[in-house]
Amino acid sequence: MSYSAESPSSRSTGLSTPRGEWVIAGRASLLELARRFCEWPALVWGRRDLLYCSVQRDLQARFRGTFLGFAWVLALPLLQFAIYAFIFTQLLGVKLGPGAAEAPGAMGVYMFTGTLVWSGFADALQRSTSCVVDHRHLVQKVRFPAQLLPLQVGLSSLVTFVAGICAFVAFTLASDVWGVPGPRLLMWAPLLLFLQFLLTAGMGLMLAALHVRLRDTLPLVGVVLTIWMFVTPIFWVPSPEVLPGIEPWLGLVESNPVHHLVYAWRDLLMSKEPRVVFSGDFSHSLSVVACWGLGLFMLGSWAFFRVDRHLADEI
Amino acid sequence: MSSTNTHVDQMLEVEGLGKAYRIYRGAGARMLEVLSAGSLRGHDLHWALRDLDFSLRRGAALGLVGSNGAGKSTLLKVLSGTTVPSTGRYRIRGRVASLLELGTGFHQDFSGRENVMMHGVLCGHSRREVDRRLDEILDFAELGSAVEEPVRTYSTGMGMRLGFAAAMGFDPELLILDEVFAVGDMYFQKKCVDRLLRFKSEGHTILLCSHSLYDVRQLCDEALWLESGEVRCSGDATTVTNTYAAWQREHIQESAEVDTRRPTDWPRIDGARLQHADGRLASRARTGDDLKLSIQWTNPAAAHRPIQIGAAFLRQDRTLCAAAGTHLDSLDLHGTEGELVLHLPRIALLSGTFTVMLYLFDGEGVFRYEERALDEELVVESDTKELGLVRLQHHWEQRDKGAQREAAA
Numbered sequence: 001m002s003y004s005a006e007s008p009s010s011r012s013t014g015l016s017t018p019r020g021e022w023v024i025a026g027r028a029s030l031l032e033l034a035r036r037f038c039e040w041p042a043l044v045w046g047r048r049d050l051l052y053c054s055v056q057r058d059l060q061a062r063f064r065g066t067f068l069g070f071a072w073v074l075a076l077p078l079l080q081f082a083i084y085a086f087i088f089t090q091l092l093g094v095k096l097g098p099g100a101a102e103a104p105g106a107m108g109v110y111m112f113t114g115t116l117v118w119s120g121f122a123d124a125l126q127r128s129t130s131c132v133v134d135h136r137h138l139v140q141k142v143r144f145p146a147q148l149l150p151l152q153v154g155l156s157s158l159v160t161f162v163a164g165i166c167a168f169v170a171f172t173l174a175s176d177v178w179g180v181p182g183p184r185l186l187m188w189a190p191l192l193l194f195l196q197f198l199l200t201a202g203m204g205l206m207l208a209a210l211h212v213r214l215r216d217t218l219p220l221v222g223v224v225l226t227i228w229m230f231v232t233p234i235f236w237v238p239s240p241e242v243l244p245g246i247e248p249w250l251g252l253v254e255s256n257p258v259h260h261l262v263y264a265w266r267d268l269l270m271s272k273e274p275r276v277v278f279s280g281d282f283s284h285s286l287s288v289v290a291c292w293g294l295g296l297f298m299l300g301s302w303a304f305f306r307v308d309r310h311l312a313d314e315i
Numbered sequence: 316m317s318s319t320n321t322h323v324d325q326m327l328e329v330e331g332l333g334k335a336y337r338i339y340r341g342a343g344a345r346m347l348e349v350l351s352a353g354s355l356r357g358h359d360l361h362w363a364l365r366d367l368d369f370s371l372r373r374g375a376a377l378g379l380v381g382s383n384g385a386g387k388s389t390l391l392k393v394l395s396g397t398t399v400p401s402t403g404r405y406r407i408r409g410r411v412a413s414l415l416e417l418g419t420g421f422h423q424d425f426s427g428r429e430n431v432m433m434h435g436v437l438c439g440h441s442r443r444e445v446d447r448r449l450d451e452i453l454d455f456a457e458l459g460s461a462v463e464e465p466v467r468t469y470s471t472g473m474g475m476r477l478g479f480a481a482a483m484g485f486d487p488e489l490l491i492l493d494e495v496f497a498v499g500d501m502y503f504q505k506k507c508v509d510r511l512l513r514f515k516s517e518g519h520t521i522l523l524c525s526h527s528l529y530d531v532r533q534l535c536d537e538a539l540w541l542e543s544g545e546v547r548c549s550g551d552a553t554t555v556t557n558t559y560a561a562w563q564r565e566h567i568q569e570s571a572e573v574d575t576r577r578p579t580d581w582p583r584i585d586g587a588r589l590q591h592a593d594g595r596l597a598s599r600a601r602t603g604d605d606l607k608l609s610i611q612w613t614n615p616a617a618a619h620r621p622i623q624i625g626a627a628f629l630r631q632d633r634t635l636c637a638a639a640g641t642h643l644d645s646l647d648l649h650g651t652e653g654e655l656v657l658h659l660p661r662i663a664l665l666s667g668t669f670t671v672m673l674y675l676f677d678g679e680g681v682f683r684y685e686e687r688a689l690d691e692e693l694v695v696e697s698d699t700k701e702l703g704l705v706r707l708q709h710h711w712e713q714r715d716k717g718a719q720r721e722a723a724a
Contacts, residue, residue, distance in 0.1 A: 020408035025333075025400045050436045057433065061424065141420040143396035143413075144437045213349045215342070312398040313336060 033305050037298065043145060050144070051152055058156040077116060077164030078171060084108045084115075085177050096237060105177045106270070109168075113269050114234035116164045117262045121200055122225045124157035128204030129211045129221045136315045146311055147304050150204035154197055162193065168269065185268045192264055192286065198293035199257060205300030209307045212314050232258045257292035260285035326489055326520040327371040327394070331403030334364040334389055334544075363389040364544040367403070371522060371537075373488075376515055378531030378552055379524035380559050381541035387524040388493055390541070391415065394522065395491045409520070412438075412487030414478055416494075423467035427458055427477050430466055434481050452484035455510075457503075476503055483510060490514065492523040508534070509632055528556040529672065529688055533631065557690055582614035582622045582684050584675050585652075589689060602665055602697040602706055608657040610673060617651045621678035624648065624655055628693070629670045636664060636704055642680035662695070663705040669693045 028036075044051065063072045085108035088094045094107040128150040132139060139146055172180045211217040233253060240247045253259050264285045307314070337358040339345040344357030364386045371377050379387040392398050394405060395413035420437075421430040431452055435445030453462050456476040458469075466474065482490065490511075511534055515521060525531050531538055531552055538555035540548040548558050589597045592605040600606060614622050625640030639657060641648060648655070670692055675685040697706075 020406050022404045022406045023396070023400065024404040025402045047436075047439070049442045050439075053433055053436045053442065057422070057425065057429070064424065138420055138437065140392075140397055141415050142434075142437055144439070214346055216346070309399045312392070 028305060028309065033302055036305050037301050040301070043148070044151070047145065047148060051148060051155060054148075054152045055156045055159060058152065059159065073160055073163040074167050074170075077112075078167040080115070080164075081108070081112045081168055081171055084112045089177070096242070109178050109270055110237070110266065111235065112168065113266050114262055116161065116168075117196075117265050118229060118232065118234050118258070120157045120161040120164075121196075121258060121261070122229065123160075124154050124200045125203055125207060125225065126218075126221060127157075128153040128201075129207040129218050131204070132208050132212050132311060133215075133315050139315060140312045146308050147205065147301070150208045150300075150304070151201050154201035154204055157200065158193060158197055161196075165189070165269075181269050188264075188268055188282075188286070192261075192268070192289070195286070195289045195293040196261055198297045199261065199289065202293065202296030202298070202300035205304040206296070209300075209303040212307055212311060228256075228258070232256055232262065234262065257289060260288040260292075264289060324372050325370045326373045326375075326409055327405065327407050327522065329367050329369050329394075329403070329405040332364060332367040332390075332393065332400050332405055333362060333402035334386075334393055334398070335360040335362045335401040337361075362544055364393070364400075367546060369539060369546070369549065371520060373409075373520055374515070374518045375537060376521035376523070376535040378535035378538045378556075379522075379541060380526075380528060380531055380538055380556060381524075381547070382563075385541040386544040387541055388415075389544075391491050391493050391522070391524060407489060409488030410486065411489045411491060412482045412485065413491035414482045414493065415491075421466045421474065421477070424465050426465055427456070427462040427469070428453065431477065431481050431484075435485065438485065440485060448484050452480045455483070456480035472503065479507055479510075483514070487519070489520045489522065492521070494525060505632065505634065512632065528560055529670070529686075531556050532688060533670070553690065560687060580616040580620075582612065582616075582620065582675055584624075584673055584685050584687065585611040585613055587611065587673055587687075587689060589671055589691075589693060596691075597693065598691040599694050599696070600662065602663070602695060602699075602701075603661050606659040606662055608659065608671065610655045610657070611652075612648070612655065612675065613652040614648070615651055617649070622648055622684070623676040623678060623680050625674040625676060625680070626657055627672040627674070628664065629672060630704065631668050631670070634704070636669065640674070640676070640680060642676065642678075663707070664695045665701055665703055665706055666695055666697045667704075669695065 059070065059073065063069050066072060068075055085105055088107040088111060089105045096106045096110055131149045131153050132146060135146075135149055138144070169181060169185075172178045207217060207221060231252070236243060238246060238250065238253050238259070240250075246253075264282060267282045267285070338361050339348075339358045341357075346357075347355045348357035367390065369377075379390065381387050391413065392415065393400050394407070395411060395415060397415070420434065422433070425433070428449065431449060432442070432445050435448070436442060456462075456473075456479075458473055458477065461469065461473065466477075469477070511521060515534075521534065523531075523534065535552040537550065538552040538559075539546060540555050540559045547562075548555050587608065587610045589606060589608050591597050591600070592607065597604075597606050608626055610624060610626070612622070612624060614620065623640060623642035625638060625642070627638035628636045630636055641655070671689040673685075673687050673689070674683055676683055
């Protein structure tokens with residue numbers, strides 16, 4: 001069952017295309033792909049209500065029937081942070097670096113920011129891989145821009161992530177476990193969030209396109225994500241002072257875009273910590289994330305636009 | 316399907332349209348094809364549609380008929396834009412709404428209201444616009460308080476109502492319908508037909524496919540008969556549906572012969588006509604005329620397969636006006652063939668256009684071996700200006716006040 005506001009056309013951007021255009025058979029040319037890439041901003045703006053509603057529905061579906069409802073979006077990271085802070089700081093007394101003078105909650109905050117960024121990223125990738133197949137009831141019945149599906153998954157994981165950051169800031173305001181992050185957070189967070197979105201959505205588009213053709217993609221993504229999680233400094237500190245054997249591997253760690261994403265967030269949230277523990281600097285990490293984000297988004301769009309004319313036939 | 320001088324009048328133009336589906340030889344073949352970027356072909360092509368050329372002018376209604384797998388649904392899918400053509404091209408000048416399979420596209424865990432909202436924004440409307448139309452849509456669907464319940468609690472009929480209401484709710488100019496009347500209760504079917512007739516009278520265009528030739532005849536001006544993805548016949552709805560029905564009857568016999576090496580022993584209606592008392596064919600009649608409906612039937616396996624025959628008069632908007640059946644009047648049909656005459660003295664129908672439907676039932680009057688409409692519709696005219704569907708037997712009596720008081724006492 002479907003309805004489309006405008007006539008179907010080969011330029012199926014989902015925007016109000018001029019009526020009565022011929023819809024033709026054949027594969028999309030490279031020029032066509034490039035044109036569709038340039039139409040991304042207009043598409044997202046034109047279909048903002050669709051994105052809003054589907055993100056809302058996504059979150060609703062997750063917490064439907066619970067007593068707290070939407071409050072879980074805040075409550076989950078809050079509880080998570082409380083647990084990390086309690087275990088690593090109060091119970092185990094783990095320190096970030098050996099001998100460094102550091103605030104008592106540092107390890108808890110380190111773990112929390114790491115898992116918050118990682119779980120948002122991993123969850124979005126896993127869900128966007130299967131998003132087209134999961135929404136086959138829509139894709140086969142309704143004409144709508146299917147390229148918005150992976151974007152919507154990326155957006156809703158971003159909403160959860162922002163809620164986590166807010167919960168963290170609220171926690172630092174309410175207790176003295178950790179200092180309140182400075183104004184740098186407000187300054188850089190929007191840009192960093194945008195780049196994080198490009199990175200996630202780009203990979204999501206690519207994996208969704210691949211999964212439509214090759215159903216083995218989803219389990220493979222699960223395996224790769226597990227390995228990826230352990231090679232990314234989520235639970236460990238990438239510094240020879242803390243992990244003596246890490247020296248030869250630092251180059252590899254450096255080439256991991258998620259490491260830079262995690263680092264940038266830690267830098268914003270843990271700016272009080274002495275820099276010696278972290279190897280790196282914020283602007284470098286930011287630009288690495290930007291390059292990867294843009295590159296993967298272009299690659300992902302190209303991969304998705306190549307198959308999306310045939311989505312309904314393949315699933 | 317008229318030829319065009321002015322292209323602007325064409326709502327839909329289809330040129331050389333074809334659609335092939337890939338049938339993969341297996342998961343392994345598919346993987347090899349994907350990994351080799353297409354250089355190792357792991358699929359065969361199945362052509363569901365070939366070389367279709369037709370057009371549909373604004374304000375017309377076109378019905379697709381054909382056997383299962385003839386390509387009707389594929390064509391509707393391509394034209395509604397969920398899949399792209401493999402050859403050729405088409406264009407549509409106007410807003411399209413399509414109802415491909417009933418009740419689908421809805422999320423089972425969300426309420427009817429939430430689903431209509433989602434449907435609206437999915438089709439490119441703003442939330443504000445959907446909000447504006449939401450009440451009207453839900454009113455039409457007549458779900459009552461169920462609109463707040465999850466769609467998984469709905470019956471098929473309720474899902475269909477909501478789907479139909481949602482598709483009609485955003486002022487489409489071309490409506491694409493796939494087997495809409497397959498489910499749903501009679502009341503709602505009628506409501507849908509009324510809505511569709513109104514939609515048409517507003518100058519909008521309809522493209523539908525149905526197994527019910529009756530629906531096609533009632534709603535459509537033109538019809539297109541598809542067989543194995545190709546156009547077998549096109550033209551005005553009555554001619555095409557009758558050609559198709561004749562072919563279908565023959566084809567069923569043929570295939571039965573091929574399958575079982577003996578003639579089919581299924582009962583069938585061989586012919587039927589509606590006549591005046593003097594034998595003239597009755598395509599026009601006046602209220603109060605005497606009519607007779609004669610039906611020739613054959614039932615080769617009469618011994619173990621009793622049959623019943625029914626006839627019904629339906630007004631153009633599908634209102635059932637009257638029906639009669641041998642099973643309702645406890646009449647047995649003996650023998651392997653015969654002619655049955657239904658005498659209809661002094662018909663009470665008032666002015667209108669009626670379709671005469673014939674049904675060939677099993678002995679219990681449940682299973683329908685055959686269902687067909689008379690080729691010609693019956694147009695009834697009345698001498699008086701009486702209103703309504705039928706003329707009731709009546710007379711007036713006038714009493715004065717005194718007589719009334721007397722009667723009361």
